[in-house]
Amino acid sequence: MILSKPKIAIVVGSKSDLQIIKGCEKILNEFNVDYDLKVLSAHRTPVETQQFAQNADKVYDLIIAGAGKAAHLPGVIASYTILPVIGLPIKSSTLDGIDSLLSIVQMPKGIPVATVAIDGAENAALLACHILTLKYPYIKELLVNYRKRMADEVLS
Numbered sequence: 001m002i003l004s005k006p007k008i009a010i011v012v013g014s015k016s017d018l019q020i021i022k023g024c025e026k027i028l029n030e031f032n033v034d035y036d037l038k039v040l041s042a043h044r045t046p047v048e049t050q051q052f053a054q055n056a057d058k059v060y061d062l063i064i065a066g067a068g069k070a071a072h073l074p075g076v077i078a079s080y081t082i083l084p085v086i087g088l089p090i091k092s093s094t095l096d097g098i099d100s101l102l103s104i105v106q107m108p109k110g111i112p113v114a115t116v117a118i119d120g121a122e123n124a125a126l127l128a129c130h131i132l133t134l135k136y137p138y139i140k141e142l143l144v145n146y147r148k149r150m151a152d153e154v155l156s
């Protein structure tokens with residue numbers, strides 16, 4: 001589907017993950033990227049997760065999926081859509097997020113999930129913006145400016 005304005009979905013496995021998602025929201029607002037935020041679980045709401053993922057390409061350009069513990073959500077979503085899926089491992093267990101990271105990054109061949117760092121919500125949103133430049137060139141300039149501001153801050 002051709003969308004005139006970028007729109008992405010952020011999906012998390014539990015409302016207990018929402019705090020970490022604020023990092024994504026901050027970046028997406030800064031880059032003027034619309035998003036819907038949903039709580040869905042491949043474990044607890046498998047039917048709704050499947051329905052969402054199968055229809056996602058009618059509404060969204062890409063999906064950020066964040067989950068903790070046995071974080072199957074990004075991979076399961078990726079299996080039902082051809083949209084790019086960015087996996088965000090969330091630190092929500094006694095294993096410090098290593099469990100989520102490995103669950104997300106170790107996808108079997110054929111169903112890729114682009115995985116960012118544990119709790120790397122800002123980078124998940126930035127990676128989304130980089131991908132979106134392919135279709136929405138205005139974001140490119142915003143990314144260049146973002147990097148320039150970041151460099152200026154480091155140097156000052």
Ligand SMILES: Nc1c(C(=O)O)ncn1[C@@H]1O[C@H](COP(=O)(O)O)[C@@H](O)[C@H]1O
Nearest residue numbers: 013014016041042043067068071072073
């Ligand atoms: N990893 C998954 C999935 C899934 O992969 O489908 N569903 C929930 N969860 C995760 O379980 C953790 C604890 O959830 P609760 O706090 O609700 O018990 C959360 O970090 C969530 O992402």
